[in-house]
Amino acid sequence: MIKTIEVQKSFGSSLAVDRVSFEVKKGEVLGFLGPNGAGKSTTMRMITGFLPLSGGKIIIGGYDIEEQPLQAKRLMGYLPENAPAYTDMPVLSFLQFIAKIRGLRGSDVDAAVEKAIATCHLEKVRYQIIDTLSKGYLHRVCFAQAILHDPPVLILDEPTDGLDPNQKHEMRELIKEMGKQKAIIVSTHILEEVEAICTRVIIIDQGKLVFNGSPDELLAQSPQAGLVHLRVQGRKIEELRTKLQELPSLGNVSINEGKDGSLTATLTAKSDKKLSAAKVAKLMQEANWDFDELYTGKGRLDEVFRRITSLDSAEEVKK
Ligand SMILES: Nc1ncnc2c1ncn2[C@@H]1O[C@H](COP(=O)(O)OP(=O)(O)O)[C@@H](O)[C@H]1O
Numbered sequence: 260m261i262k263t264i265e266v267q268k269s270f271g272s273s274l275a276v277d278r279v280s281f282e283v284k285k286g287e288v289l290g291f292l293g294p295n296g297a298g299k300s301t302t303m304r305m306i307t308g309f310l311p312l313s314g315g316k317i318i319i320g321g322y323d324i325e326e327q328p329l330q331a332k333r334l335m336g337y338l339p340e341n342a343p344a345y346t347d348m349p350v351l352s353f354l355q356f357i358a359k360i361r362g363l364r365g366s367d368v369d370a371a372v373e374k375a376i377a378t379c380h381l382e383k384v385r386y387q388i389i390d391t392l393s394k395g396y397l398h399r400v401c402f403a404q405a406i407l408h409d410p411p412v413l414i415l416d417e418p419t420d421g422l423d424p425n426q427k428h429e430m431r432e433l434i435k436e437m438g439k440q441k442a443i444i445v446s447t448h449i450l451e452e453v454e455a456i457c458t459r460v461i462i463i464d465q466g467k468l469v470f471n472g473s474p475d476e477l478l479a480q481s482p483q484a485g486l487v488h489l490r491v492q493g494r495k496i497e498e499l500r501t502k503l504q505e506l507p508s509l510g511n512v513s514i515n516e517g518k519d520g521s522l523t524a525t526l527t528a529k530s531d532k533k534l535s536a537a538k539v540a541k542l543m544q545e546a547n548w549d550f551d552e553l554y555t556g557k558g559r560l561d562e563v564f565r566r567i568t569s570l571d572s573a574e575e576v577k578k
């Protein structure tokens with residue numbers, strides 16, 4: 260549904276987006292990650308036809324965004340950064356207005372508006388002036404605007420930015436649900452969001468694509484991925500170490516003693532071997548040892564993110 264081919268954007272002499280290529284199919288929610296200033300919003304503006312390309316091509320459902328902009332834009336809903344809206348209009352009139360701009364007529368307008376109001380839970384504020392809405396409601400009005408014409412493609416620029424945890428949760432559920440039927444791009448710098456809603460991830464750094472894969476593939480790049488953690492009570496450090504060394508696949512083990520006297524061991528596999536919590540569980544069972552905690556580490560997105568994106572841009576995040 261979405262295809263970008265070697266897309267470029269320069270502002271003056273600086274290259275904000277540098278030959279970015281990727282595809283999004285129906286049923287995919289693509290997480291678009293990157294530090295501030297990486298080029299996410301710029302890319303999304305080009306996809307939605309708000310910015311001309313400096314190079315490359317963007318195809319939406321078979322239509323070139325620059326050669327057939329009307330056909331391409333009809334297939335898309337766009338939630339821009341900072342969720343703008345006509346602030347002096349009541350919610351209902353605003354949505355009706357957008358529905359008409361989107362080409363809906365007669366009873367189709369009301370049907371579409373009512374559906375969007377229900378989907379985004381806007382019943383309580385339908386007659387309220389947009390300017391007087393809380394940030395959460397304002398966001399949902401803008402989201403409703405983006406999905407009014409039930410587009411097969413959704414481009415959402417930081418859709419949960421500024422929402423409280425409940426609102427974030429609700430927005431994520433909404434995106435996940437819609438992702439089954441649509442092709443969606445969600446930009447975010449919230450890493451937990453990626454795990455919560457995305458089927459695939461791309462990372463852009465200083466305008467360049469530096470990762471394209473599943474959230475699990477991304478996690479697997481974390482040094483924490485695959486480490487086995489074990490916590491036991493009432494054992495001595497050396498006793499535990501000796502026991503764990505019975506594992507043929509064990510590489511290194513580090514053991515820490517907690518304040519309560521419990522021991523926490525972190526195990527790595529030999530370079531050509533696999534180690535899992537299941538193997539350690541078997542060892543513990545056979546020796547008749549109790550344990551309080553045992554799991555295989557999944558890896559940490561923040562770690563991978565820092566490793567993949569460069570220090571320069573990490574500095575920009577801090578500013
Ligand atoms: N209209 C513009 N004119 C000049 N520079 C811009 C413009 N829009 C964005 N940029 C620059 O392009 C880079 C990418 O910005 P942006 O796409 O907004 O990043 P992100 O959304 O990933 O935070 C930044 O360095 C930004 O300053």
Ligand SMILES: [Mg+2]
Pocket residue numbers: 299300301340416
């Ligand atoms: Mg942005």
